[in-house]
Amino acid sequence: MGQKHNNNRRDFLKTAGLIAGSAFLSTGTKGCAKTNNRRGFSVGKTMNLKFTPYELQLKHAFTLASGSRTTTPVMLTEIEYDGVIGYGEASMPPYLGESHETVRKFLSKVELNRFKDPFLTEDILDYINAIAPGNYAAKASIDIALHDLLGKLMEEPWYRIWGFNPDDTPDTSFTIGIDKPDVVKEKTLEAAPYSILKVKMGRDNDREMINSVRSVTNKSLCVDVNQGWKDRGEALEMIHWLKEKGIVFVEQPMPKSMVEDIAWLTQNSPLPIIADEALQTVDDIKNVFGVYSGVNIKLMKCGGMRAARQMALAAKGLGMKVMFGCMTETSCAVTAAAQLSPMADWADLDGNLLITNDVFDGLKIVEGRIVLPDRPGIGVLEK
Numbered sequence: 001m002g003q004k005h006n007n008n009r010r011d012f013l014k015t016a017g018l019i020a021g022s023a024f025l026s027t028g029t030k031g032c033a034k035t036n037n038r039r040g041f042s043v044g045k046t047m048n049l050k051f052t053p054y055e056l057q058l059k060h061a062f063t064l065a066s067g068s069r070t071t072t073p074v075m076l077t078e079i080e081y082d083g084v085i086g087y088g089e090a091s092m093p094p095y096l097g098e099s100h101e102t103v104r105k106f107l108s109k110v111e112l113n114r115f116k117d118p119f120l121t122e123d124i125l126d127y128i129n130a131i132a133p134g135n136y137a138a139k140a141s142i143d144i145a146l147h148d149l150l151g152k153l154m155e156e157p158w159y160r161i162w163g164f165n166p167d168d169t170p171d172t173s174f175t176i177g178i179d180k181p182d183v184v185k186e187k188t189l190e191a192a193p194y195s196i197l198k199v200k201m202g203r204d205n206d207r208e209m210i211n212s213v214r215s216v217t218n219k220s221l222c223v224d225v226n227q228g229w230k231d232r233g234e235a236l237e238m239i240h241w242l243k244e245k246g247i248v249f250v251e252q253p254m255p256k257s258m259v260e261d262i263a264w265l266t267q268n269s270p271l272p273i274i275a276d277e278a279l280q281t282v283d284d285i286k287n288v289f290g291v292y293s294g295v296n297i298k299l300m301k302c303g304g305m306r307a308a309r310q311m312a313l314a315a316k317g318l319g320m321k322v323m324f325g326c327m328t329e330t331s332c333a334v335t336a337a338a339q340l341s342p343m344a345d346w347a348d349l350d351g352n353l354l355i356t357n358d359v360f361d362g363l364k365i366v367e368g369r370i371v372l373p374d375r376p377g378i379g380v381l382e383k
Contacts, residue, residue, distance in 0.1 A: 047112040047149075050078040051141070053100045056091075056328055056355045060187065062177050069094065072328040075103045076359070077141040079149050081118050086149025087360070087380055088336075090141035091300050091327040091351070098137045106131065106138040118149055125306055136280065136303045143304025144336045144378065151377030158305070158339040158379075159372055168342035169370040172349045173198040173222055176213060178205070184212040195368030196220040196248070198348055202228020206238065210245050222346070224251040227277055232261040236268055243270045249321075249346070251296060252276040263291045272321055282307060285314045294321025294345065299337050300329075312343045326351040335362030336378040338370050359383055 056072045077088035092098040109131050115124050128142050151158050159166055174194035176187050178201070191197055197217070199209055202225040213221065223242060229235040235253050242250065249272040254262050256278035266273040272293035279288050280301045288295060297311045312322050324337050324344050329351040341347050347370060352358050362380040364371040373379035 043117045045082045045116070047115060047118055048080045049107065049110055049112050049142075049145075050080070051104070051107045052076045053104070054330075054359070056330070057357050058328060058354055059356055060177065060179075060183075060354075062328065062354065072355075073100050074330065075100065075107070075138070075141055076330070076332070077107070077145045079112065079118075079142070079145040081149055081153070084149060084152050086145040086147070086152060086377060087332050087382075088141040088143070088145030088148065089330055089333040090137040091329045091333060092137055093300075093327050096137060096300065096327075098135065102135065103138040103141070106135045107141070110142065118146065118153065121146065121150070121306070125304075129303065137300040140299045140302075140304040140333070143306055144299065144333060147305050147336065147339075148377035148380070155376050157372065157374065157376055158336075159342065162309070162339070164339070164342035166342065166372045166374075169338070169372060170341060170344050170347045171195045171368040172347045172365060172370050174350050174353065175224075175348070176200065176209075178203055178209060181208060181212040184209060185216050188213050188216050193365060193368060194219075194350075196222065196346075198251075199223050201225045207241070210242065210247075214245060218246070220248050221246060222248045222251065224276070225253040227252055227255045229253050230255070230258075232258075232265050235265055239265075239269050239271055247271060249274055249293075252278065259291055266291060266293055274321065274323060276325070279311075282310045282314055285311060285318070285320075289318050289320065292320070294323060296323045296325045296348070298325045298327065299333060300327050305336055305339065308337065308340055309343075312340060316343070321345045323348060325349070328354055330355070330358050331360040331362035332378070332380050335360070335373065335380050338363045338372055339378060341370050341372075 054074050054076050056074055058070050061068050061070050073092045075090040079086045090103050125143060128139055147158055173196045174191040175198045176184060197219055199213055199221055201209055201223050239250055251274040274294045274296055275288045275292040276296040279295055295315050297308050299308050302308055302311055315322050322344050323346040324341055325348040326334050326337055331352040334349050334352045338349050360380040361383055362373055
């Protein structure tokens with residue numbers, strides 16, 4: 001196991017040069033100003049940033065291996081330029097360490113009025129990243145709003161700007177949180193429109209969770225353990241049982257610090273093992289290559305759409321599976337992530353479906369599949 005793991009790391013170093021030349025590409029907006037000029041766009045006006053705290057209310061208590069909650073704080077952002085508004089969002093689940101206060105503090109430092117051309121995307125986002133380390137959800141709220149603004153100025157949706165076929169979007173999974181068997185069955189029945197379900201695991205009732213879901217549906221399932229398993233032998237035994245139950249993949253089965261154990265598990269597992277908590281930014285791809293089968297990329301963790309695309313290109317260039325996920329979010333951030341979904345092997349973009357007070361209209365789920373709005377930018381409208 002150790003030798004194979006080391007060989008995989010050496011293989012990564014051999015391919016790193018290729019990644020640097022192809023995967024770490026820009027968002028592709030630098031050459032778009034001419035297209036936008038046909039709309040009558042003029043350089044020299046001022047970008048104005050606004051942000052408003054908001055609290056998302058969950059339909060059900062959201063229970064993971066690490067805890068439970070009924071709300072999620074978010075910050076809603078707007079960037080206005082020449083009368084056009086781009087929308088963004090920062091979602092702050094507790095485990096990420098961000099809050100209304102930290103995001104407010106970060107966004108208060110942002111001075112977009114120093115840029116007179118919103119199409120200088122690389123300069124703007126490099127400036128945002130340099131304001132302070134971390135604060136990835138806060139940075140994502142700027143990145144998303146900027147992409148939405150630029151798409152609207154160009155009068156094109158981002159999937160088209162990036163050259164993605166909207167017919168290639170995957171089905172999205174729908175999340176079933178840890179709960180008592182009768183509640184799990186109820187949640188599963190409520191998820192009838194979705195073709196694949198993600199079941200949260202990692203406590204002492206894993207088999208009960210799967211059996212409860214399986215008692216009312218034979219749909220495809222994936223599981224998210226949220227680092228809940230600690231013994232690799234028991235984990236492998238459980239994964240073999242899960243395969244018999246029709247599970248598609250296993251997400252973050254063990255603590256991210258147990259690198260050698262996870263690499264062993266991935267090598268011996270009959271199911272793909274997907275990294276979530278084990279990575280955050282594009283720089284982490286090298287750490288999970290050879291340890292996991294694939295990666296779950298989330299805008300709130302990596303800093304937005306530009307960074308998520310870079311991560312997907314890097315992972316795919318190394319032959320890893322790619323999933324786009326989300327936090328509990330409004331349709332704003334979820335639809336922003338969905339612009340990238342034609343790149344994905346899997347999607348878990350259901351955060352907006354788990355709340356009762358969404359303030360945006362965006363992507364739709366039709367017979368379980370993501371349908372992107374044919375509107376400019378990220379494609380959302382205020383309700």
